[in-house]
Amino acid sequence: MKKIGNEVNTAVCVGDALRRPSEALSQVRVWVLLGAGAGDNAQLLRLAEALGWPFEAKRIRYNRLNRCPNLLLGASKLAVDTQGSDPLVGPWPDLVIGASRRSAPLARWIKKQSGGRSRLVHLLHAQAPLHYFDLVVTTPQYRLPERPNVLHNLLPMNAAQPEVLESSLAQWRQRLEHLPRLWIAVLVGGNSSSYRLDVFTARQLGEFASRAARERGGSLLISTSPRTPSDSTDALLAAVQSPAYIYRWQPTNKDENAYPAYLALADRFIVTADSASMLAEACSTGRPVELFDWTPRRQPKRLLRTFPGSQRLEESLIHWGVIKPKRDFQALHRELLKRGLLCSPGQKESRHHAKPDDLARTVTRIRGLMGDAGSKRANSFYVPVTSTDLDL
Numbered sequence: 001m002k003k004i005g006n007e008v009n010t011a012v013c014v015g016d017a018l019r020r021p022s023e024a025l026s027q028v029r030v031w032v033l034l035g036a037g038a039g040d041n042a043q044l045l046r047l048a049e050a051l052g053w054p055f056e057a058k059r060i061r062y063n064r065l066n067r068c069p070n071l072l073l074g075a076s077k078l079a080v081d082t083q084g085s086d087p088l089v090g091p092w093p094d095l096v097i098g099a100s101r102r103s104a105p106l107a108r109w110i111k112k113q114s115g116g117r118s119r120l121v122h123l124l125h126a127q128a129p130l131h132y133f134d135l136v137v138t139t140p141q142y143r144l145p146e147r148p149n150v151l152h153n154l155l156p157m158n159a160a161q162p163e164v165l166e167s168s169l170a171q172w173r174q175r176l177e178h179l180p181r182l183w184i185a186v187l188v189g190g191n192s193s194s195y196r197l198d199v200f201t202a203r204q205l206g207e208f209a210s211r212a213a214r215e216r217g218g219s220l221l222i223s224t225s226p227r228t229p230s231d232s233t234d235a236l237l238a239a240v241q242s243p244a245y246i247y248r249w250q251p252t253n254k255d256e257n258a259y260p261a262y263l264a265l266a267d268r269f270i271v272t273a274d275s276a277s278m279l280a281e282a283c284s285t286g287r288p289v290e291l292f293d294w295t296p297r298r299q300p301k302r303l304l305r306t307f308p309g310s311q312r313l314e315e316s317l318i319h320w321g322v323i324k325p326k327r328d329f330q331a332l333h334r335e336l337l338k339r340g341l342l343c344s345p346g347q348k349e350s351r352h353h354a355k356p357d358d359l360a361r362t363v364t365r366i367r368g369l370m371g372d373a374g375s376k377r378a379n380s381f382y383v384p385v386t387s388t389d390l391d392l
Contacts, residue, residue: 182216
């Protein structure tokens with residue numbers, strides 16, 4: 001089960017490949033550290049539910065100290081807003097699942113409180129020494145080095161739950177049935193550290209999507225997101241010249257979110273290049289997915305790349321959390337095209353619609369980490385911390 005505040009819900013394993021854990025591990029205590037990012041939280045909860053163990057979701061807010069480097073924060077909760085966060089008291093968990101930079105010091109602090117007993121699984125990146133974590137689960141755009149305790153997946157684990165998609169069908173099918181098929185869902189991200197969705201780019205997206213709908217005699221199902229700037233949304237919608245249903249995201253209309261319905265009902269997808277989470281959810285449907293890409297933000301070049309041996313030095317600095325590599329979304333896009341999960345430019349269909357199995361792979365690794373006898377790779381990727389690894 002998962003527990004968030006006073007709410008308790010039954011967790012379900014996802015897919016036939018995700019068998020139930022062994023009886024011996026049925027009492028594993030799991031904490032999930034939720035932050036402000038909806039995409040990160042979706043991955044965390046999806047993974048926790050797939051593991052099949054009872055878990056408690058801890059909603060964490062951070063103070064201004066979260067801007068400090070993790071190397072300075074060490075294993076601490078200095079950056080946690082304790083008044084605005086869920087209580088962090090014993091009994092301490094056997095497994096802590098967190099994501100991204102902010103939760104890394106807190107996860108390490110929890111492990112310290114447990115006397116070193118808690119296992120740490122971290123998603124995306126940590127910007128802290130990687131060997132402090134029992135498993136780091138990442139994807140191509142974060143450019144983490146190859147390490148025994150780093151699992152390189154293809155996509156974030158954001159696939160929508162089948163029961164969530166099913167519940168959206170009846171509510172939304174009637175609203176959309178007046179639109180001509182084929183239905184093309186346009187999933188719009190927005191500004192990030194890697195991309196800027198300005199008015200000009202948004203207008204191009206509207207024109208691109210309209211052209212795709214006209215060529216197929218279909219219509220558009222458009223969804224913006226919390227990161228979509230308001231003026232860019234206006235420019236996008238003004239450029240649409242085809243039948244369309246528009247869901248414009250606002251904090252006040254979360255209950256009317258059309259996004260799950262689009263995932264369930266759309267015949268194909270156009271997804272903006274800035275959102276790995278939206279790409280993961282669209283690709284998980286097994287239907288054709290087309291990428292709308294544009295020029296990323298300019299990133300400063302690192303001087304250390306200019307001399308021999310710089311790649312090994314950079315990997316070492318990333319491992320220790322000294323530097324954070326810029327996200328390489330092009331690496332993710334290339335791999336998706338290579339696997340046939342994205343349509344190439346001008347290609348009407350994907351080469352094949354294979355669904356990624358990253359969630360099952362991750363569950364297997366974590367069960368092995370926790371000692372499940374049915375997992376063949378138990379502890380083979382664990383790197384112990386030596387006495388020379390200082391806890392800053």
